[in-house]
Each structure stands twice: as structure tokens, then as C-alpha cells.
Ligand code: HEM
Ligand code: SF4
């Protein structure tokens with residue numbers, strides 16, 4: 001049993017930002033960062049484009065908030081958004097102070113670029129490796145403090161909750177394969193999204209939504225899970241992200257006739273409309289046969305050739321490197337083959353704007369949480385700052401919370417139960433979990449994609465139920481405990497099935513189209529009935545749904561046009 | 563791990579490093595031997611018997627190899643020193659190729675002179 | 683294509699071959715996942731981002747360290763030999779112990795040392811030229827390839843190794859940093875820059891073309907100032 005004051009699960013942007021706050025404010029509190037991978041292997045390093053923040057006079061907090069609310073299709077909680085935009089600039093400057101190599105203007109000030117859905121150049125960036133530099137800056141900053149300890153390659157399996165209070169958690173130490181218990185007065189979940197539910201996705205391999213699913217099973221509701229973001233430009237066929245900054249820097253999207261088809265869909269903003277709008281437009285082009293046909297199916301062209309080698313090398317070096325390495329195409333000379341790709345989970349663990357979940361002492365921040373500032377559609381470059389802002393809030397809240405907690409005890413029953421569950425109960429059948437995962441991916445890619453309809457969703461739910469049934473017979477084909485990846489994959493698939501069920505049922509129930517959730521059978525937004533958040537509670541029979549009104553302060557819902 | 567890993571080279575640079583070690587050790591070994599040889603030359607007879615063994619046509623191959631070691635070690639050493647001054651890292655392939663050529667030329671010329679000196 | 687993989691299980695090591703069907707554009711990592719998903723679910727290897735930015739997946743391929751996710755299979759003929767990285771202790775199959783590697787990185791104080799205020803951050807200026815002086819060295823993904831080929835790290839485990847020294851130089855060359863002296867003291871102690879013998883293997887294998895060897899020499903020059 002490992003004893004700590006605050007346990008942080010997940011070592012991405014949000015988790016590490018929380019740890020920095022705690023260490024900075026109180027050097028006596030012991031912090032354990034528990035993560036499935038080493039900190040700098042987290043998915044946050046894949047963030048490319050930038051982080052939005054109001055830094056200059058031309059911009060204002062209200063404008064940033066309005067862009068965000070409008071982008072969210074009015075499903076964002078406006079009090080949270082107003083708080084969020086005010087905190088963003090400070091976070092950017094803090095990272096600057098800790099050594100982040102932000103790209104600069106010639107006069108030495110921090111440079112900002114254009115991004116989809118933002119009215120002004122607001123996105124701070126470090127070439128096209130923003131997330132990478134942010135993560136490294138935070139990780140390196142953490143090496144400075146003595147009270148933060150990393151438990152890397154520990155896989156979270158369960159949370160110990162009693163009387164609605166957090167007591168600690170259990171995790172598998174991958175190196176030895178042993179189940180380890182952490183006693184903690186407060187736990188911060190920062191485990192990221194659930195992107196690997198989909199097959200064609202920009203996510204890293206390990207992003208299977210474990211944290212969300214575990215919290216959900218422990219009785220914490222999930223919010224707005226039916227809203228999945230599709231990024232317009234994923235490289236075909238791998239799904240590697242071609243950042244929105246490609247378009248921010250002036251890139252065009254073209255169909256097979258060479259037309260900049262966005263003219264038809266968003267005449268004002270063109271390629272820089274929010275992601276849901278562009279992704280839908282692209283998918284429409286594809287369905288209506290105006291896309292190129294390649295050996296990996298239809299695709300559209302992301303044309304950067306007119307930007308010139310110098311600009312691409314300076315602003316988009318990684319995009320160029322990836323395109324050359326993975327496709328042997330140099331974007332300086334040729335357009336890139338792209339199509340919309342699953343990219344972000346707007347929903348997540350239900351928290352209020354102070355990152356508190358309904359369980360006392362359990363906080364959630366980053367992509368795994370749903371505050372919600374993104375509503376039905378997140379604006380590009382709002383997520384990295386979200387991790388920073390709410391990671392910090394979570395750290396502060398946890399610190400405040402543990403002041404009044406004397407000692408916690410983990411129930412012995414919990415320990416025994418968990419040992420039994422992991423090592424004796426799971427994986428005694430002979431069904432290959434990877435097959436289940438593949439079929440789940442196919443189902444999600446087909447029925448829960450950009451355009452959804454009732455029949456498809458029902459079909460998806462039926463399929464997920466079938467997969468769940470088969471999952472109870474899943475196998476773990478490895479008897480050695482050390483680095484047992486078979487056990488890991490099996491556990492992950494179990495979590496993914498739970499989440500998929502919530503996503504699909506939430507999508508079926510929401511009979512309207514809003515932001516990234518588009519129903520062909522209900523193509524209109526319906527503010528009368530659906531200006532609410534979806535909350536899904538775990539029950540043995542499947543999710544139970546409740547709805548929560550959206551907080552509106554300044555901005556009444558209006559028609560969304562770009 | 564261990565000494566053998568010096569020779570698990572992955573590129574020509576690793577190979578050059580391994581050779582630098584080996585030739586350095588050979589040179590050192592030779593230097594010691596050479597000093598022993600010189601200090602042992604106490605009488606005229608000894609000098610003549612020893613030189614008759616070492617200064618001969620059969621032995622020239624060893625002399626030539628010694629020149630190779632020396633030239634390679636020197637030239638490669640200078641190459642390393644250049645890079646250790648922080649210069650020319652981006653051009654390191656070119657620098658390596660040039661020093662290899664110089665080393666081989668030096669070896670051929672050295673051996674030729676040696677051969678000519680012995681020839682008459 | 684035949685994958686010949688060096689496996690480690692229960693302190694035993696053995697070679698095992700797998701037949702993997704190769705499609706155009708497939709990477710080595712895709713191949714490893716194919717094996718895990720269809721042939722042997724116990725094959726242990728690390729992977730995360732699959733786009734060469736997280737540094738998880740470095741393995742030795744036909745004797746040379748490479749990022750599995752960036753390695754196109756079309757580069758190879760019929761057979762491909764895969765082993766864990768050298769100079770790291772193996773945990774299982776292709777997974778190696780990285781704690782020591784990260785501990786070395788920590789030793790060089792790889793963070794900006796400057797007088798800044800947490801509560802009231804201010805915008806420090808830095809021109810693009812100043813940024814350019816160190817930017818390339820910020821790109822290290824800590825994949826461990828360089829350490830795995832470094833002959834002096836092979837014979838002396840306590841050598842800091844290329845990646846840690848790259849980090850030290852990255853901060854020393856940053857115009858905002860005020861901790862140069864501290865860091866120079868650390869890297870000029872016996873296991874730092876003076877352990878480098880310029881074998882230059884690190885610069886050859888670094889998947890991000892960082893030239894660790896150059897960083898080490900530049901750092902050396904600073905210690906002599
Ligand atoms: C032209 C003259 C010479 C130059 C430029 C030169 C240069 C070098 C260099 C740069 C190294 C590599 C140091 C390192 O690994 O960091 C080296 C190694 C070595 N040298 Fe020389 N050297 C010369 C002559 C000699 C001679 C005459 C001897 C023999 C007595 C010798 C013995 C060695 C030995 C034993 C090593 C091995 C140490 C090692 O690999 O680190 N060198 N030399
Ligand atoms: S310097 Fe290069 S080879 Fe070494 S760890 Fe960093 S990226 Fe990998």
C-alpha cells in the first residue's frame with residue numbers, strides 16, 4: 001500500500017499541471033502521479049496547432065467567450081466559459097516562464113496564428129508541436145519539486161469510494177504485474193479522452209477512456225458523451241492528424257474538381273469555420289461523389305503548395321516530416337490526401353466548473369472531464385488550454401479539500417475484491433479481445449460517425465450489446481505477470497464497451513442536431529427540448545439517463561452561421 | 563554491455579571510433595616495444611642481429627601496417643578534434659570521407675617511401 | 683514478411699519468427715500490432731502516438747535502433763530482425779527499463795532556472811533568432827536510441843549519456859535561463875561531457891536529427907570558458 005495525500009491519475013497536460021500547482025503551493029503535500037505510460041509518452045504530445053488565449057489589445061475576453069459559446073452550438077456552460085477565457089493568458093505566460101519555446105514575433109513577443117472558429121489571431125503556438133512542448137515543459141518543471149513522485153506504467157483499475165468519499169485507488173504495476181493500492185485523501189482524474197473507440201482516429205494507441213469508464217462504473221455520471229469531434233484533416237489512411245494550423249496558415253481544401261468547396265458551406269469563414277461544419281461539408285462532398293478515389297477509399301485534398309517552402313518549414317515542420325515519412329508526399333510540392341477523422345471527446349466525467357465530481361475528494365480535469373466549456377463542438381486550440389486552466393483548478397481544489405481530511409482508510413474488502421476481480425474473474429473464456437475491439441471500431445466508424453440516424457444507432461446499440469456478451473468470455477492469453485499486455489488489452493476493451501454503450505444510447509436519445517452530433521432524421525437544432533446536458537449513470541442493466549439545463553449568462557442561442 | 567560493445571558499431575562513425583581505439587592501443591603497444599627494443603641495443607652484435615630480423619623484406623608488411631595505424635590514427639584524430647571544437651557536425655559524412663581518403667593516400671605514400679628506402 | 687523477434691520471458695531469452703502479411707504503407711509498428719492482435723497477444727512492446735512524437739517505440743531493427751512507428755516495412759526485403767534496445771535492461775520482450783534513463787535526464791536540472799513569479803507571470807521577450815539557437819535541441823523525444831548506441835554509456839552505466847546532455851545544452855543556450863553555472867558544474871563532473879569519445883553514433887541514429895554529439899561538444903566548450 002502506497003500512502004500519498006493527493007493521487008493524480010494521468011500524466012498528460014491536465015494531470016501534470018495539477019501537480020505543478022500543488023507542488024508550487026505546498027511542498028509538504030505528497031503527490032503521486034500514476035499513469036499508464038511515462039509522462040512524456042502521453043497523448044497530449046500529439047496536440048499540434050496551438051493554445052488559444054487573449055494576449056493583445058485587439059482581442060477581448062468577451063470575444064473569446066462568444067467564439068467558444070457559438071462554436072459549442074450553445075451547449076457550453078457560459079459561466080464556466082467566462083471563467084476559462086480569463087484564465088487562459090496566465091497559463092500561457094506561466095508556461096513561457098517555465099521555458100516553453102513558444103514561436104515568436106520578430107520583436108520577441110509571443111506569436112499568435114488564426115484558427116477555425118476564432119474571430120481573431122488568438123492561437124499561441126510552438127511551431128506545430130505545441131502539445132509536445134507544453135508537455136515537456138510541464139514534465140521538466142515537475143522534476144524540480146521533491147514532493148511529486150511519478151508512478152509511471154501503472155494501470156488504474158478501480159477507485160476506492162466509501163460513503164461518497166474517495167479513499168484511494170488500485171493500479172497494476174506493469175513492470176511486475178502486481179496490483180498496487182494507493183491510499184489518497186484526494187484523487188484527480190486526468191486520463192484523457194476515449195478516441196480509440198473509433199478505428200479511424202487521431203488518437204494514440206493507449207487512449208481507451210479507462211478513467212472515464214472506471215469513474216462511471218463507480219457511480220459518477222458521464223456528461224454529453226454523444227458529442228464526438230471529427231477533425232476535418234486526418235491523413236489517409238493512417239489517421240495521423242494534419243493540424244488545423246495548416247488551414248490557419250492559409251491552406252485550402254479542394255475536391256476532385258479543384259474547387260475550394262467550403263465556399264458553398266461557410267462563405268465567410270471558408271476553411272476556418274469550426275470543425276463540425278468543415279467535417280460535415282467534407283463528408284458531404286465525399287458522399288456526393290466529389291472526392292478523389294484512392295486505394296484506401298475516398299479522400300479530399302489539403303493544398304499547402306501555395307504557402308511556399310519557407311513558411312511550411314517554419315510554421316508546419318512536423319506536418320511536412322510526417323507526410324514525407326508516412327506517405328512519401330512533400331506538402332511543398334503536392335496536396336495531401338485527407339478526410340475527416342475522429343479527434344476529440346467533448347463529453348466526459350460530470351464536473352462543475354471547479355472540477356468537482358459528485359464524489360467528495362474526486363476531481364476530474366482535462367479531456368476526461370466535461371466542465372463543460374466545449375458544449376457540442378470544441379473550437380480548435382481550446383483543449384490544450386482547458387487542460388492547463390482546469391488542471392490548475394483541480395490542483396487547487398484538491399489542496400483545499402485535503403485540509404479538512406484527517407486520514408482515510410481503505411476497506412480490506414475492497415483490496416480482496418479487486419485482487420479477485422483482476423486475477424481470477426476476467427479473461428477465463430476464449431474470445432480474442434482484439435477481435436471484439438476491431439468489431440467495436442467498425443461499428444463506431446459506421447454508425448456513430450459524422451452523420452447519424454435512428455436505425456443506424458439502434459443497430460450500433462444491438463451490436464455493442466452482443467459484443468458485451470461476448471466480452472464476458474474474453475481470454476487473456478498470457479500467464480506471465482510481467483508486462484502483461486494481454487491483460488491490459490482485455491481490461492481496456494471492457495472499458496471501451498461501457499463507454500460505447502453510453503455514446504450510442506445518448507446519441508439515439510438526443511433527437512436533434514447540435515454541433516458535432518448530426519442526425520439525418522432530426523436535422524434541426526431543437527432548443528426547446530434539447531438545450532440540456534445528457535447525464536448517464538451506470539446501472540447493471542445499462543446506462544440510465546438524466547438531463548441537466550445549460551447555464552446561460554450573456555449569450556442567448558441564435559442561429560449559427562459562418 | 564562491456565568492452566565488446568565498442569565494436570557493435572551502427573555506422574561508419576562507430577567503426578572509425580573502434581579503429582581509433584584499436585590503433586591507439588596498437589601504437590601505444592608499439593611505442594613500448596620500440597622503447598624496449600632501443601634500450602636493449604647494448605652492443606654492436608645485438609644491433610646487427612636484431613636489425614637483420616626487423617629490417618627486411620618479410621618484415622616490411624608489418625611496417626606498412628604500422629604506418630596505416632599511425633596515419634589513420636592521426637588523421638582520424640584530427641577529424642575528431644575538429645568535431646570536438648563543435649565545428650562541422652552537419653558535414654560529418656563529408657569530413658569522414660575526406661579523412662579516409664587522406665589516410666589511405668598517406669598510407670600509400672608512406673609505404674612507397676618505405677619500400678623505396680628498403681629497395682636499394 | 684518474416685519478423686524474427688528476440689523475446690524475453692521469465693528470465694529466458696529466445697528468438698521467435700512470425701509471418702506478417704505486408705500491405706503498402708505499413709509500418710513496423712503496424713506489423714507488431716498485427717502479431718499481437720492475431721498471433722500472439724502476449725508480445726510486449728511499447729507504443730503510443732504512432733507518429734514519431736512520443737518516443738515510446740524505439741527498438742533495434744536489423745541491428746540499428748529505429749522508431750517502430752516511423753519505419754516503413756517496404757524498406758526491408760524478406761526478413762526483419764527486431765530486438766530490444768542495447769544498454770537498457772530488458773523487462774519483457776521489446777520492453778526495456780527506462781527509469782535510469784529518466785533519472786539521468788533529471789540530474790542535469792532540465793528546467794528553466796529564472797526569477798519568475800508563479801502568481802503573476804509576465805511575458806519575457808525572446809527573438810526568433812534567440813529561439814533558433816536552442817530550438818532544435820528541444821525536439822528530443824527521449825526515445826533512448828542515442829544512449830543505446832553510445833559506446834561510453836555501454837561500458838560505464840553512470841555516464842549521463844547523449845539525451846541528458848542535449849537537455850542540459852538546450853537550457854544553457856536559452857536566453858531566458860539563469861542557471862548555466864549550476865548545470866555546467868553537473869555536466870563537467872566525471873560522468874558528464876568528458877565521458878564522450880565522439881563516436882558520433884548518437885547523431886547517426888537519432889530519429890529527430892538532433893545531433894546530440896554536437897550539443898555535447900558545444901556544452902564542453904562552455905565548461906572551458
Ligand atoms: C598525430 C598524432 C595523434 C593524434 C592526433 C591522436 C589523437 C587521438 C584522439 C583524438 C584519440 C581519441 C580520444 C577519445 O577517444 O576521446 C586518441 C586515442 C588514443 N590515442 Fe592517439 N593520437 C595521436 C597519436 C598517438 C600515439 C603516437 C599513440 C601511441 C603512443 C596514441 C595512443 C592513443 C591511444 C592508446 C588512444 C585510445 C584512447 C581512446 O580511444 O580513448 N595516439 N588519439
Ligand atoms: S537525442 Fe535523439 S536519439 Fe537521443 S533520446 Fe533524444 S530523440 Fe532519441
Ligand code: FES
Nearest residue numbers: 732736737739751
Ligand atoms: S509510437 Fe510514439 S514515437 Fe513511435
